[in-house]
Amino acid sequence: MTEEQLYQPLLDDAALDLDAARRVTYVLRQRFRYDYDVPAYDLAHQLIVIPRARHGSLRRRLHSVNVSVRNARVWNRRDDYGNVVVQVGVDMVAASVEFTVVAVVERAGPRVDAALPLSALQDPRLLRPTRLTMADDAIRDLASDIRAASADHLEFAERCCRDVRAAITYEFGVTSCSTTAAEALAGGHGVCQDHAHVALAVCRAAGVPARYVSGHLVGDSGTHAWIEVLVARGGQARAVAFDPCNGCRADSRHLPVATGRDYADVAPTSGRYAGLALGRLTTDKQLGVTIAA
Numbered sequence: 001m002t003e004e005q006l007y008q009p010l011l012d013d014a015a016l017d018l019d020a021a022r023r024v025t026y027v028l029r030q031r032f033r034y035d036y037d038v039p040a041y042d043l044a045h046q047l048i049v050i051p052r053a054r055h056g057s058l059r060r061r062l063h064s065v066n067v068s069v070r071n072a073r074v075w076n077r078r079d080d081y082g083n084v085v086v087q088v089g090v091d092m093v094a095a096s097v098e099f100t101v102v103a104v105v106e107r108a109g110p111r112v113d114a115a116l117p118l119s120a121l122q123d124p125r126l127l128r129p130t131r132l133t134m135a136d137d138a139i140r141d142l143a144s145d146i147r148a149a150s151a152d153h154l155e156f157a158e159r160c161c162r163d164v165r166a167a168i169t170y171e172f173g174v175t176s177c178s179t180t181a182a183e184a185l186a187g188g189h190g191v192c193q194d195h196a197h198v199a200l201a202v203c204r205a206a207g208v209p210a211r212y213v214s215g216h217l218v219g220d221s222g223t224h225a226w227i228e229v230l231v232a233r234g235g236q237a238r239a240v241a242f243d244p245c246n247g248c249r250a251d252s253r254h255l256p257v258a259t260g261r262d263y264a265d266v267a268p269t270s271g272r273y274a275g276l277a278l279g280r281l282t283t284d285k286q287l288g289v290t291i292a293a
Helices: 118-122 137-148 154-169 181-189 192-205
Strands: 023-036 041-045 058-067 072-079 084-093 096-108 113-117 212-217 222-235 236-243 253-261 271-274 279-292
Touching: 023 084, 023 236, 041 096, 084 096, 084 181, 096 192, 113 271, 118 236, 137 154, 137 181, 137 192, 154 192, 154 222, 154 236, 181 192, 212 279, 222 253, 236 253
Parallel strands: none
Antiparallel strands: 023 096, 023 279, 041 084, 041 271, 058 096, 072 084, 113 236, 212 222, 212 253, 222 236
16 A cells, blocks of 8 residues: 555544455554643553454554654563554653554455364463353353353353343443453443453353453444454454444444453553653544555
């Protein structure tokens, strides 16, 4: 993709039928800005914002992360889940620092689920609850009811996705990144992250391997979260994506960035610094596509 193509007008209508397109190119632009009231020192920051090199039929074609502060030290590593983790070190931030992200991802041909080794079906990281996905009696009861009505893991995931959406009304600002699945289900309100955590808790309580997915949804101004349930298919494990916030299977409108056990594994931005500064974060994002029918 040329520089001119990168900045051409893009489609961002949530109603687009991207699954029907022969080729889809996603262009992601994202900015994180931290403002400090006094200088901040020894900043060590982490970004999990670059889509994986491969995820099913998706291929990352290019990416960049720019830091506004001179002499910033930037390096990449891969975590235990295969995600790209951008590490940034800065000796001193006088007033503000911006992280600017650009990524281009392409899907050529039909949409295909991510494939994993068959052994992933027994991966304890995808079966054991975390602090955020620990089951209580309500979650265990929901898992038991769904399991009794489901013939296999795929049907279980379909029912779980539907039931979690019905149980939690979308409402911004009533939960936080530390809200547990049990708390979200009891409260009955939350955001996509809460829907994903409850669905994961229900799956894991029933012995169904599942993982958290952070990413973006075409037509949505914020970040998004959903889950992937692992099922056996053709001698492999397939990661079938479900969006419990919207009560549907994830499709080509969903652009995955990273996977893990829960939100804590894949928080887009996190870090620490020394000094007395108080920081304020602002963000913005653009996600658009070009398509070939």
